[in-house]
Amino acid sequence: MAGNNRWNWLLGIGFVIAILALASCYPKRVGPVGMSGDRLAWTQMSIDQKKKHMEDVVLPRAAQVFRTWRPHHYSRIDCTLCHGPDPVAVNFRMPGAHLPRLSGELLLGPEFAKHPDTTRLKLDSLVPAMSEALGLKSFSIITRRGFGCYSCHLGPGGPMFRN
Ligand code: HEC
Numbered sequence: 133m134a135g136n137n138r139w140n141w142l143l144g145i146g147f148v149i150a151i152l153a154l155a156s157c158y159p160k161r162v163g164p165v166g167m168s169g170d171r172l173a174w175t176q177m178s179i180d181q182k183k184k185h186m187e188d189v190v191l192p193r194a195a196q197v198f199r200t201w202r203p204h205h206y207s208r209i210d211c212t213l214c215h216g217p218d219p220v221a222v223n224f225r226m227p228g229a230h231l232p233r234l235s236g237e238l239l240l241g242p243e244f245a246k247h248p249d250t251t252r253l254k255l256d257s258l259v260p261a262m263s264e265a266l267g268l269k270s271f272s273i274i275t276r277r278g279f280g281c282y283s284c285h286l287g288p289g290g291p292m293f294r295n
């Protein structure tokens with residue numbers, strides 16, 4: 133009995149360490165080298181560094197995803213696709229009011245019903261590509277946090293899931 137308990141205890145500690153290790157991987161250092169000599173994470177960048185990271189890394193990745201979907205419609209995309217017609221006026225603030233509001237339902241039932249192909253594309257390609265480009269963890273249904281649909285879209289009553 134005692135041996136069994138110790139074993140459970142060790143497993144428990146191992147589990148906690150594994151979770152901490154996973155959690156500490158984010159945000160990833162995907163940006164330019166900062167004052168400390170290490171690369172900066174998205175959350176540590178200045179607004180100018182964020183703009184440059186968007187232009188050099190995020191925009192090309194997003195363009196690739198949108199183009200595989202509708203090559204003609206998205207042959208040229210720019211900052212306004214996500215940030216709206218006047219990004220400077222809203223300080224590049226996301227989620228943006230010019231994008232359609234989503235239902236707020238965790239399993240995206242209404243989105244899959246009304247827009248199955250966009251929803252698939254976003255879930256399978258856009259969210260993973262953007263999370264990677266930003267070095268952020270993808271949205272998890274369990275923790276209800278991370279980069280996902282509501283990093284760009286508002287919900288019925290405003291921003292959702294700490295975005
Ligand atoms: C595919 C969509 C998309 C495109 C295109 C895009 N952005 Fe972004 N941008 C985002 C998202 C999403 C965020 C918020 C990321 C987060 O969760 O912190 C963001 C955040 C930003 C921020 C930080 C705002 C803040 O409050 O900290 C700046 C600055 C920015 N973008 C500039 C640009 C510029 C400049 C361009 C064009 C070169 C651009 N973005 C193109 C999606 C996009």
Ligand code: HEC
Nearest residue numbers: 213214231232240243247250251254255259262280281284
């Ligand atoms: C990086 C930003 C970003 C993320 C993340 C994102 N979207 Fe979008 N979404 C957009 C943009 C930009 C448009 C508008 C495209 C256009 O105007 O051509 C859009 C449009 C839509 C539309 C409207 C389609 C239509 O034809 O009216 C739906 C539905 C949608 N998104 C669902 C989702 C879902 C569901 C997720 C998460 C799985 C998601 N989006 C994640 C940027 C994003």
